[in-house]
Every structure is written in structure tokens, then in C-alpha cells.
């Protein structure tokens with residue numbers, strides 16, 4: 001018989017899928033690392049499991065313990081799968097900007113969810129960063145995951161996502177493009193691919209309202225770059241330790257409108273029902289066009305599933321209200 005010992009054994013080994021219509025103007029092959037095939041429907045299952053396993057081995061997470069994390073939903077889902085299988089309680093702290101579906105899904109998985117305001121400074125006691133930290137201190141036998149600074153986040157991608165891309169492309173990958181939030185995906189995959197071939201270019205997709213691109217180009221953390229934006233999952237108002245700026249060759253910024261429009265286009269022109277950061281990522285690939293040559297193999301990673309965005313980017317009334325439909 002062939003079966004997985006638990007749902008956790010089905011994490012990883014996701015397919016690589018050719019993008020056809022949306023990238024027709026590019027001279028090269030563009031392949032999507034299609035992470036919705038993970039059991040929690042996002043790439044985050046990989047790092048959630050790795051962070052928990054490492055915390056168990058380091059003695060930070062003990063039997064019967066409570067896992068506390070600030071998460072927009074996908075990491076929470078990955079943590080929920082692992083917490084359920086391994087017998088831990090999970091508390092997720094999120095912001096009021098995240099889609100209702102994401103919060104409902106976490107509750108459906110048995111997680112306690114606290115919703116905090118988006119529009120406050122990271123060190124404000126009401127922010128979701130501060131709230132998660134405080135809960136982890138107040139609750140006995142609790143462990144604060146901190147996906148932003150936890151090195152197991154990028155390690156997960158160095159050990160699984162990166163090697164899969166290298167093997168699936170038989171070492172022919174020339175460019176890796178991905179949205180950046182905590183930085184775990186770009187840093188882990190980028191570090192692995194560059195260890196195999198230092199000529200591979202690693203490109204980050206950023207949002208307007210986030211600090212990454214300017215910091216990478218100038219070394220300046222410019223608070224003027226920070227303002228609320230609509231794109232979900234990418235961009236930050238902090239510099240997470242998981243973003244390894246040295247392995248990133250460049251950033252491109254995608255507007256909220258383009259990210260939303262391309263999320264719809266992926267579904268309607270490629271049959272790829274994906275989340276908002278996938279729309280940003282594919283538009284980022286198109287914006288980076290001048291860097292690609294005929295024989296290049298560009299891999300773009302798509303983080304999560306479209307079902308979490310049906311009331312937003314897939315809802316034309318919402319799109320019209322934002323001024324995203326012409």
C-alpha cells in the first residue's frame with residue numbers, strides 16, 4: 001500500500017507548470033512553482049512544519065504547549081495542520097486588512113484568532129507584532145514563532161523548495177522571481193540556487209507602500225516609503241531578518257491595481273486560480289522583461305490559492321470600488 005503517514009507527509013513536491021498566454025511577449029520559458037498543491041494550499045506549510053520541528057528539537061516547544069504567531073493566514077494554516085497532528089494549541093494574531101476568508105479558515109482549523117488594527121506602528125502595543133509577543137509572554141508554556149526573524153523559515157526553503165526547483169528544471173533555471181514578505185521564500189530558495197550556480201539571478205517582487213526596494217538599492221530604511229496598501233502577503237514596514245538582501249539581485253514594485261488585475265488574468269487566461277501575490281509575481285516577471293534572453297528558464301513562485309480572495313480580487317464589485325476595473 002502507498003499512503004502518507006499523516007497529512008504532514010504530503011507537504012512539498014509541488015509541480016512546475018508552464019505559463020503560456022500571459023508571458024507570450026517574453027522570449028523565454030516561464031515556469032510556475034505551484035505551491036497551492038500543498039495540503040494547506042500555500043507554500044507556507046513548508047516553513048510552518050520546519051519551524052515547529054526545529055523548536056521541538058531546540059526545546060522551545062514542549063508537549064502540550066501553545067504556539068503563538070502573528071500571521072496573515074497562510075502561515076497560520078500551515079501551523080494549524082502541524083499543531084493539530086502534533087497536539088499543540090494554536091493562537092493566531094492577524095490584522096483587520098486580511099480577507100475574512102483567511103480568518104474564517106484559521107477558526108475552522110481550530111485556531112484562536114485575534115484581529116489587530118493595520119494602521120499602527122509596528123512597536124505600538126496594539127500592533128499585531130506586539131500583541132503576538134505579549135500573548136506568548138503571558139500564556140504559560142507558550143512559544144512565539146516569529147516567522148520574520150526565525151531562521152528555520154528560510155532554512156525550510158533552502159532544504160525543500162530550492163532543491164525541488166533545481167531538480168525539476170534539471171539545473172537549467174536562470175532566474176527566480178518571487179514576492180517578498182518575511183523573506184523566507186526568496187532567501188532560502190535564492191541561497192540554494194546560487195549555491196548550485198552563482199549566475200542564477202534572484203528577483204524580489206515588492207509593493208508600493210513597502211520598504212524593501214529602496215532599502216536594497218540605497219541601504220536607507222525610508223519611513224516615507226511606508227503607507228497602507230491593498231496587495232496581500234508581500235511588502236513590509238519592517239526589515240525581517242529572513243530577508244537576505246545580499247542574495248537578491250533586484251526588486252520590482254507592482255501596483256495594487258496591477259496585482260489585482262493579474263490575479264484575475266491568471267485565473268481567466270491560464271486556468272490558475274491563485275492568490276493576490278501570484279498576480280503581483282506574474283506582473284513582476286513581465287516588468288523584468290529586459291533581463292530575460294531567449295534560452296533563459298524563469299521560475300516564478302505562486303504562494304497561495306484563489307479561494308481566499310473570492311470576496312476581493314475575484315469580486316468585480318469590490319474591484320470596481322477600488323477603481324481597479326477600467
Ligand SMILES: Cc1ncc(COP(=O)(O)O)c(C=O)c1O
Nearest residue numbers: 180181182183184185233277303
Ligand atoms: C500570499 C503570500 N504571498 C507571499 C508571501 C511572502 O512570502 P515570504 O514570507 O516567504 O517572503 C506570503 C507570506 O506571508 C503570503 O502569505
